[in-house]
Amino acid sequence: MGMVVEAVFFDLYETLITEWENGIKKADxxxxxxxxxxxDIYKREWGKRREQRMDGTFPDAKSCLVDMYRVLExxxxxxxxxxxxxxxIQAKAIPFKSIDEEVIETxxxxxxxxIKVGLISNCAPEEVLEWExxxxxxxxxxxxxSYKVKCAKPNKKIYEIACTNVNVQPKNSLFIGDGGSNELFGxxxxxxxxxxxxxxxxPVISEKITGFPKLKKPSDILTIIKSKG
Structure with a gap:
């Protein structure tokens, strides 16, 4: 008898929804x-503050941008x-407008x-306004x-909060994600x-992540669950 799957937790961006279409960002x-x-200066400064945006240290994009201006004088x-x-806000809303049918069906x-289903997403408030x-x-x-629980992947705590919320043991849970933020290791x-x-x-991005079984399509998850029983 394998593990009993009690919950499946998903990442959001590039797992359930995507910002890309045919190798091009959907939003300009x-x-x-x-x-x-x-x-390059913008990317550097915005990137530097990523963790603080995800864990709610910066409560919103405005406070983060104001801080960037301050540092750049x-x-x-x-x-x-x-x-x-x-x-x-508009750019981050676009991926929510066209959700892959197979994702929903799975x-x-x-x-x-x-089986319980949960979402664990590293995000700032303006990125998930369309979720509802x-x-x-x-x-x-x-x-x-992450910004709501003040803690982001790959911190163990965020996965533990998710498991506690639906009353399951981590060992009976699966996590499915594209691998950003070292989330699979976490x-x-x-x-x-x-x-x-x-x-x-x-493939060029997918191949960079090793050590975890790869899923080619959302419905592969169903095969895995059935094989665990």
């Missing part, structure tokens, strides 16, 4: 251009910041097996947004069985 969003900051332009935030089938309006929202037994560390979701990933 260029904050550096809007702010008049050089691209650039005169603050609140109109530009406002425009960037509006654009960012989640429904997992639930029909009497998406067909995914009412399918989940627990939804963990899940394994917390005692969950981690699987690498590659259906939205180009």
């Amino acid at each position: 969003y260029n904050p550096a251009r809007l702010l008049g900051i050089e691209e 650039t005169p603050l332009n609140m109109d530009d910041i406002k425009k960037v935030i509006e654009n960012r 989640i429904i089938q997992i639930k029909e097996m009497g 309006n998406s067909p995914l929202a009412n399918l989940f037994d627990t939804v963990i947004f 899940a394994r560390e917390a005692g969950l069985k981690a699987y690498h979701a590659t259906w939205f990933q180009p």
